Amino acid sequence: MWPVGPLAVALTLWAYAVRTTHVTELDDFGLVSAVHPAYWAGLAVLAAGFWFTVRRPDRADAWGLAYVLGLLVMQRATQALVYPTPLHAWAWKHDAVVGHLLTDGGLRTGAELGDMAVYDQWPGFFAAQAAVVRLAGVENTLTLMSWWPLLSSVLVLAPLVLIHRTFTQDRRLIWTGVWLFCVGNWVGQDYFSPQSLALTLHLAVLALVLRRFPGAEHRGSRQAVWTTVLVTLMVPVVLSHQLTPVVLIVSLGVLALTRRHRDGVPFLAAVALFAAWNLTASLPFLSAALPEMLASVGDIGANVETGYGTTPTGAGAVTASWAARALSATVVALAVLGALRRPELRRQARPLLLLTGVPPLLIAANGYGSEMIFRVLMFMLPGAAFFAAAALLPRSGGTRGAVPPPTPARWLWLPLPVVLAVTLAFVPSYAGKDRLSYFPPAEAALVGDLVESAPDGSLVAAANRNYPQAYGDYWRLDHYWFLEEDPAKVERILSRPARTLALDMKDVAEPGRAYLLFTEGQRADAEMNGRLTGAEWRRVEKSVATSAYFRRVAHNRAGTVYELDVRAVAVEEDAR
Template identity: 80%
Template sequence: MPDATPAHAPEGGVRRPAGGGGPRPSAHGRRWSAVRPAGPLLAAIALWAYAVRSTDVTTLDDFGLVTAVHPAFWAGLAVLTAGFWSTVRRSGRADAWPLAHVLGLLVMERATQALVYPTPLHAWAWKHDAVVDHLLTDGGLRSGAELGDMAAYDQWPGFFALQAAAVRSAGAENTLTLMSWWPLISSVLVLAPLVLVYRTFTQDRRLIWTGVWLFCAGNWVGQDYFSPQSLALVLHLAVIALVLRRFPGAGRHGPRQAVWTTVLITVMVPVVLSHQLTPVVLIASLGVLALTRRHRDRVPFLAAVALFAAWNLTASLPFLSAALPGMIASVGDIGANVETGYGTTPTGTGAVATSWAARGLSGAVLLLALLGAVRQRELRRRARPLLLLTAVPPLLIAVGDYGSEMVFRVLMFMLPGAAFFAAAALLPRTGPPSGTPPRPLPARFLRLPLPVLLATTFAFVPSYAGKDRIGYFPPAEVALVAGLVRSAPDGSLVVAPNRNHPLAYGDYWRLDHHWFLEEDRAVVDRILRQPARTLALGMRGRPGPGRSYLLFTQGQRADAEMNGHLTGAQWRRVERSVATSPFFDLVARNAAGSVYELDVAAVEEAVR
């Protein structure tokens, strides 16, 4: 007997179609379904906000933020990850919800440190602040003879000139606030070109957003800090996205293509002006794409080569002329290029555990990527350009060591493609492209991805923030070093065990800096036998009005102990020897360290 209820009338909150089909959700049900993803997202952010307010970083141990952060942080990560997968696996959801969850992940990953630490992290970020300060102070660039090892920063000034302009425009005195928030800013900037690259090869939103999530969770290398590399990576991906989407093949050089070529060159220029390594990766990547049938247009490759050559033969030629012999000698020496060397070996339970967490995270993403590329035949064919781009960075290991950081840079440049194919390993096989929406996920694919996403998301925290005892400099340490830099006369020498302290390059255009633990091991052993006397003899001879200072801070000690330079007992012996020596006078001290000035007269009297 037919249903007597009219097709347009509600019955129990459900409307039935006129043809007698199944029930359709009511307007209320549709509205609830549309906003339901907000629940886990808001709950996760609330847990995170509570964790940030309840975290104390005054006494960090060797596990860094991992043991310092409130447990609510971990609960928030779990809720956010579960909410993301619940949202992305439903084919009817709008892209806004996965994007909102990814932004939530970046906030929890990158903004936590900006909020719980009162000063910016990482000695390298402070170094780059010193370069910006130099541009603001001098108002121009200097030659290699004037700046020595720091000349490279003046000869690739793109990033620093941009930040100096931003500081002037904002009326600020320095980049310290920007330094704290730059990891979040640079990570958000990466999203747009990354999504464009992924959408070139698939319209499956599940694959796109799962790949983006794995990229954010696997990006522990730390390229996002206040550095030229962070901006160069964004622009590198932007160039790749433009070439993949707007340069599909040879023979298309009309007015519209001329416009896109102009845009492309505009994006390439700051890459070449800002960083030494990224243009090399970009040229290799564009060269590989130019060899494929789908992207045979050689204009992008030739443009990148021309810009790179023009800059290296003009502005950066003094630096390259001095560095070229060493660069040539390292080509092909793979063993030396991957060797980390003395003073970079994790020491202690926390440092070792976090290092293995990072290795495990990268290894898991790469293994998943291999699995995804093998089992997804159709996707492998369709996304072959991305597969080739992922294979380019490992070739860099044969080129040089890049200051013992080449392995990390290789992982960073591989990650966009690796994350995409890793996501493919967690999803059903992709068939030929069509206009029909993807099929619902089979039951086994509803169970598998969430544990993997949880594991990678949780592993990111120790990989990225597990060594915050090294990277964090409390306000007392900043004040101590800033006071030394301000008061030291021009031409002074600042000696420290290592460069892991704020303002390690402070006023480098008028002060000299030296780090004695970076000497050969034989020199370090000689210092350890007679610390005060050996250091004093090495620091004398400074022409006036310059003076010689010796600086000890807690950041230096954390680096020395956790990276295998010195044991805690050796550090205390050096400090005690200097503190009781007639060769050094204490000029400043607080809870974070001490500053000593060399007594030149006492040293000269002792050596007579």
């Protein structure tokens, strides 16, 4: 029972750190510098305790699971407890989509919603969350949003363990692989999004195929039941996300070509579901996007390009970016090493090795809004973590068979620094940019009051979309983000901010009004992603504040709302 000790100490230190951490003023290092030092000590104790516990191949699976759950609590529950509002502007956007479904009670077309209609063409995740809101009797998904990273990370454990267990009985390898998956999964797919659910279902489909579809020659009477389960898992993936079904189809196609899993039923089922949905419900979006999608095929340089306004600036943002790169590079390098030094495992887990090689092919297909490289890392991680774990463990006992012998002493101490390093590196990679991901209650209240009070047809303009409810009531309000214009247009705005913005915003029909919103979240994004310097931001704010075109209608410590005086703009145009 000695493994209880490190686990209890780690969680005690974590609980103390959470109680004594204050996030009133976040600097450019986000939670890294804000969290109490006890958090780092607890994380180190947890990682060391896990490694010394998992070294015993006869240790019960419950210990590996307990330590992994402790890791997820320390990783994902910390933000939910220390931040009073949910993180990430994209999560707030998805709450707005759920709100749209609850308000309208149905789906709408591109002619009615514009670019936001794409969410109505893949509504699976949002419809499910709308049902949850109705059943729970709450107004929105904000509480669920805060805890979703922990929930989605726990849900992914079951299919991940099943996949790893398909290729080895060595508990050391299984749980070390799961641990490396958790610490390497910094990309942020676990936030409140269709991708988080789709990834779990994607892995569940692969686990089912690997374990229950060994090949056509082994097909039995129960195969119809497993096929039904398979289709049931695939349907919400196809209805919820654009990219995951593509990865799933390619993965199942690769498995169907192997001797062990030469069964075309899963592949054909995925293709049929994907085609049925894309030729009906999502056809309007695909028809419009297809030319651009075809043009990006083979353009690897453009597909991995991050784009304008996404270059980290400042010590905190740069440190977080390099920590994330180093973490991913370490896991991938360990995976290559593990595959090379373990030929017996390479043969036994060849399907998993092939599945790990599928995601990089996506880079040649599309840029996915400058996010493809992150999605590739995410889809590679389940297999990469398995082979990375093999690099940290002795060669004997990596495949099916009897219980392996105890870990030799050198394999106990040498990998420990690596386990500690990658575990600690997760924190800056995942939470190092919380300054631009966190919106304090004052900011959420300011924007919420604006969205609630703005008349139908109003325009809400802002520097960028990094603030809560950036898509608030998008079915009745228009939104405009001036820093997302082309660089030449941004330069014109910076040269004469108030006048240029007033001219851009003036064409709002009655009874709508035009509002200009400045918040700390926008400023953090502009500064940390290289869009504006602090001096440029202050110049824009001062120009608007002293202009005759705008009048201040709301203000608190997190931001300011201005309303455009359309008559003042008309008077100047008449004078000209």
